[in-house]
Amino acid sequence: MQAGIFMKHITLKIILSLFCCSLIIALILSGTAISKSRAVMQEEVKRGLVHASAKYASQFSRELKTHENAVDLISTVVSSGFTASKVSKDRLEFLKIEENLADIIRLTMEDIPETKSLYVTFNPKTSGGNDEVWYLRNEAGEVFHMEADNTVTDWLVDGKETDAYYFQAIRKGKNWSGVEYDKYLGVYSVTYSRACNDKYGQLIGVAGTDIFIDDMLDTVKNIQMEAGGYAFLMDGAGNYLAGSTSEEIFMEMKQAGILNLPDHIAPADKEGVVASEEEAITYAEVKGDRYLTAYSKTTNGWILALSQSENHLLLPILHLKQMIYTIAGLILSGVLIYSFYFSKISLSPIVREYEQKDVIMHHQSRQAKLGEMVGNIAHQWKQPLNVMSITLSNLWDDWKQGNLTEQQLREHISNMRSYIKNMSGTVDDFADFLKPSRKKDYFSLADAVDTALSLMQESIKINRITVIEDSEVNLNAYGYKNEFCHGVFNVLNNARDAIIESGIDKREIRIKIYSGQGSKQKGVSIIDIENNGSRIPEESLQQVFDPYFTTKEEKGGTGIGLYLTKEIIEAHMAGTIELFNTETGVCCRMIIPREDTHERS
Incomplete structure (x- = not known):
């Protein structure tokens, strides 16, 4: 019950964390969108200024053109009459x-x-x-x-x-x-x-x-601009005629370079459209503010200028962007703090639980291997002990009958010493196998494989399995030798069981150790352990390395051997392991770095 409540709380915390992360992403995306909208709005401000200046200039030009046409008409009448x-x-x-x-x-x-x-x-x-x-x-x-x-005397002077x-x-x-x-x-x-x-x-x-032109001047004075915007009407030389603000401010803006007339100002057409927007607008940076000024020319050569401060216009967008990023930063800080707390308080029990399970799995695997190896040793010792027992009985009989010579005694002692030496070697292999490796080092792959084979030699012999080795000379690997031996021992056990289960007469385990070839396998050693037993169903190949997965549950299989082997090869030795079917059976391939990958990188 308590475990269920605990997991429920963890689930709620994870959901809350995901929600906060989603909110942060949404806020960041919103800030990015606002940044893009700022650029779009800048473009719209430019177009708006150009259009407005062209529209008013076109309006003034139409009014002036009406008078100009009337004069041109009278001039034509005079010239012809x-x-x-x-x-x-x-x-x-x-x-x-x-x-x-x-x-x-x-x-x-x-x-x-x-x-x-x-x-x-x-x-x-x-x-x-x-x-x-x-x-x-x-x-x-x-x-x-x-x-x-x-009647005046100074007529037309x-x-x-x-x-x-x-x-x-x-x-x-x-x-x-x-x-x-x-x-x-x-x-x-x-x-x-x-x-x-x-x-x-x-x-x-x-x-x-x-x-x-009072109406024109009033129109310029009353042009509605956004905050930080100004409208001015100038003559062809750039002198002030009218504006939405005073002539003093006009002169200040002119001196600051804001009202910097372009070399060419195209007149607007009747619809208030200019030929080129880029020719009709200038940009000026003044005290950290950017001013856009659009110019249009009237039919009599006057210039209408509309100037707009970007900072005043885009200030709400800037404030909104700052607010969004501030909120995102605060939420991110909260999530980081909460994540630290969550990892320390909530996840620590889960991590400890899984660590304990991992330790138990290692212990179970070790105990299973220990029991099997003790059985193998018992089988290996049984024959020499029987021989030694018979030899001692023969010695006793020969001595009692007076037929024991010094030469016979020496031969019997030599034979028993040989048996004892072999038995001692088995104990040494068993002790080395159980000794935990605490430091990575370079070791011979062939020696490590031989150690694993020696610990199950009797089992292989009893089940009439032939082991065929094909190894390159002096091929080394870098890692934990004893752990690697454990992994090889697990693979050999599975190979032996698969052969026994298949019931075939010709029983073989082929072990091949060779160097990786090509750029992708440079600097690695490869160990293939292939057996000619039963093939593994395709649906089970993806699960063979999962913890507690076994196809031999009725025979006492624990399903942790291959899982731990994968942990040893990949997590502890930076290698890879895979299991695949071949034409004749199943092959387990282990790829181990020959050098310290950390030093090489």
């Missing part, structure tokens, strides 16, 4: 065409509600005066004509800031101005202008529009 050489000579003709142009500009603004202003400033050399057609849109959305003050739109367009063909603040309207604006030439390439004037 005016001929500089003709109108410069006919003022009335100029005014007539100018009136028609005014209607076209008004209708264009009415058709394109996004436009706030649209105008054409004429070349004074072409028009013959300070002429300009200028339409504006009021807060109510109504388009009205704005009369220009053409090159180098004058207010006239830069005119002269830059003439030089470049078309021009985007920088951001300007209209203090009267209280808005930020940018001017797009384009030169208008007739079909002969003569300058007619410059068409342009003023674009209010």
